[in-house]
Amino acid sequence: MNTIKSRATTHKNVIDYYEKAGLDYEVWSPNFNMHFGYYKWGMNPFNLEKMLNQMNEEVINRLFLEEYIDPLVLDLGCGVGATARYLAKRNFEATVYGVTVTPWQVVFGNRLNHNAFLANQIDICLADFNDLPLATECSDGAYAVESACYGNGPAKKEFVNELYRTLKPGARFVVADGFRKHSNRLPGILDTIYKRNMKYWALTELADIQLFKKELENVGFKNIVVEDISWKVAPSFVHIPKTVIKFLWKRCLEKDEKTLVTERKNNALAPLYGMLMGLARKHFGYYLISGEKPTC
Template identity: 40%
Template sequence: METLHLNPKLLHTENNSKTAELYNEATEDYEFWSRDFNMHFGYYSPMSTNPFRRDSMLNEMNRQIYNRLNAKGLLCDLGCGMGGTMKFGLTKYKDLKIIGVTLSDFQMEEGNKRLAGLNGLILKEDYNHTSFANDTFDGCMAVESFCHGGHSENSFREAYRILKPGTKLVVADAFLKKEFEELCIGGSYCYKGLCNGWSLEKLGSIKKIEMLLAETGFKDIRIEDISLRVAPSVLHVPFAIGGFIFKKILNGDPLKPQSIKNLKGSLFALLSGVQMNNFGYYIITCRK
């Protein structure tokens, strides 16, 4: 298969500047979380993963995403980070080509280096307003990325627009189980800390997201609560953060402001994860 070549169209939006700044400054720190730069939580499967080996669970999440897409041809990773999920797919499934989009210059430049020789390319674009033509892709995925846009209507409508008829969107992300106004004091505190630390506009409520998908035109909507599958990887957060800080101190390296925000966000993710009455982690699969 020939190597993929496309000309990126750079898009800049003021509303996304905080997200871009976070990942331009703090992405390299994610190596403490995953050697493969999987910038998401993992999926625990008793038969195929080790709960003490974080990367085995992170890559199992990637596998679960591709299993649900069940696609061949050209895919789009909407909010691809450093291309960890892309690289997993391109390595495991030889008949795929994947385009990823990110707001971060650092992620685009360094991620494309990691994808060298594979049929993948990362472009600097806003997943709410891409330059792709209608009906371009054989599948789209969004792994803990749409939360940065507040799980907005624009994100799902844009994914619908660029998908070919009959193809799937798969989203893996955290959502609220109730409206923000209904959260308890502790839930509200954790929610605000999580959003501030990770530059999230907001988290959508899962019930409203299901309605939004249907209104957008998606069919065969399947929503899976995988919170218990994700929990073992969430429990790695304090150990990973402790190791990261210890390494920085040992090397005499200062913690960058964005790194500190990122670490705070990770801690609030752990605190949010234990409040299963307020927060849940879901895989959503739907078809255009």
């Protein structure tokens, strides 16, 4: 299933960024959770990894996988498979098929799966979620954690089409991501901050929440629920400055590489800009969107 699609070559910026800065994510999360966390009342907000795993939990809960025997779940933009491993450990009967456009993540992620004795449950493959090498109606659930933002345009049309095509009737999807609240021009300095954040994380543009929801409706999804979880994500944002300092300190101790490659520098700066965007609540929000493909 390790299929390389020719369209993946168009993702050079994304691939370059993740190939060069990929290992640095370990400073953020020892389990390589390449996303923000979810704070639940009663949790320790100083325990970042717990909040990152809680995001996995929230995503998986909304898939209603308990309704299936041996479900096959798609992880669209899987990174090195942190959410997939979390799911596989929680649900021994599930199989996860993860896709990423970054070759390094396929090799490293599958090695992590093997080390965690989960290689029989998880397969990470090289593919573009805008054009999946998968049969129509093959999966019992699908999710995208902070990856749908890499889709094309403000509505992520091709991503949504493939999401719909590959799900079986009655199956559910969950998307967790940062969104724009409108597509109007952003005021002054915020526009600069947004553009820098996009550049540093090798993104073109975030989805517009209204247009994305409309696209989900147009393609045929039902029971779409849009949850603004910006305040639940905020406690993990607070960990950004500490992580950047930790990263820079670790860098000082590295003797072999004198200059920091641009992608690694950008990876340290992007979350700081992301933090500023998080304060602009009129313009940006973090959402969990779920829904299902109708049975007829």
